[in-house]
Amino acid sequence: MSKYDREYQRAWYQENREKVCEQRREIYRAKRKLLVKARLESQGNRCAICGTVAPGERGWHFDHDARCCKYRDVRRRCGGCERGILCSLCNVAIGMLQEDAQVMRAAADYIETWARE
């Protein structure tokens, strides 16, 4: 590649950086959508916890183990810590209970203890 070519490429990239980035984001979103769709189908198109078919206002959430990767951006995650697809409520709920299975079981016991017959 000649010096001219490189400069031309650089100029082109500078000029089109926004477009290139947008294109990449677009491709990423499309891939992500397919991934979520396939995973969701394997769950019978239901939330992996409560079984709802309506994900809520914020849509389906691809849950992952936050103790492994803290990034919201899935591209920065290791790829091995993703779990299931959750509805918005369940996603918030497990976060509120610190993703601690013991706390969640205790919460279930608590609810049952106070449940009216």
Ligand SMILES: [Zn+2]
């Ligand atoms: Zn749910």
Ligand SMILES: [Zn+2]
């Ligand atoms: Zn990870």
